[in-house]
Amino acid sequence: MSGTTLATGDATTHVELVVLLDERGRPCGTAPKAQVHHADTPLHLAFSCWLLDDTGRTLLTQRAAGKRTWPLAWTNSFCGHPGPGEDPVDAVHRRAADELGARVGDVRPLLPDFRYRAVMDDGTVENEVCPVFTARLLGPLAPAPDEVGDWRWVGMDGLRAEVAADATPFSPWMLEQLAALPR
Template sequence: MSPVNSSELVVLLDEAGQSIGSALKSAVHHSQTPLHLAFSCYLFDEGGRVLMTRRALDKRTFPGVWTNSFCGHPGPDEAVPDAVLRRANQELGLGIADLRCVLPDFRYHAVAADGVVENEVCPVFCGRAVGTVNADPAEIMESVWVPWHQLRAVADSGWAISPWSAEQIPLLEGAGVGRQG
């Protein structure tokens, strides 16, 4: 797996969701994080189970927290679906089939216990995992495949999952995700 790229750029957004420039990813996540573009992705296996991952302890935001399959940021001039495919390979060593954007307008703001803020327009994607999970330990410390109904029960219980996943899971279910599993 490749080392973390300290020169990775994120796309900064205005309140209307329009690009207003870019900044180093390493410099934008703090107590006054500017609005920027990101994405979340939920990967399913052939049996309809969803891949949940636990963020590495060295992650800048929400270290050690269980969350969706993976997240990321498209670079300037990178199409969001292309960024999703790129990050699936980088973080999990996986390809994706049947990639689709399910929640194109998802946006959230969350404050971690250490005061670091996430402030993102974050389209949410779903797809079918292709290959075997080979997680980059700098990104993901654990992963588990779970049936959707168990994930929904965890989200409803208030168990410690990422704040974006806690918001996304009921919205995804309302959009028909997870009904097959």
């Protein structure tokens, strides 16, 4: 994880930091991840990754019930936040291991300038510059239960058909990314 370690008495606590951005998308500070997502979420740096297999299917994951934003929503394979000074491709590798218990390779930018803002029913806001990557799975999956509630592989045409029939089970960023992906 990228962040800072705080010593408090006999305990050491790791605080994951996110990179805050100005309106032009330039870094302008950091904040603890746990304090960023609320009704007035500042613009910050994130990423999304779509894992693809050799037949063109993508891994969809259902966000765990305990997630702060969009719990139980089906979404692209995994997402995360590069830490201060962390290369986004390195962050993709780190989060694949943390979230999916997996190694990935062939990480490539797909939508490098993707940016979105979405508001949950409770008023919580996502506000991110979120480059989108693809990658290949290099071994078995062992998803972390506090990150992933369920997962499945689906063809892109099948996913588009599911979304056309009922978009409500899916995260707003996945829907926007899917619409922007080349066919």
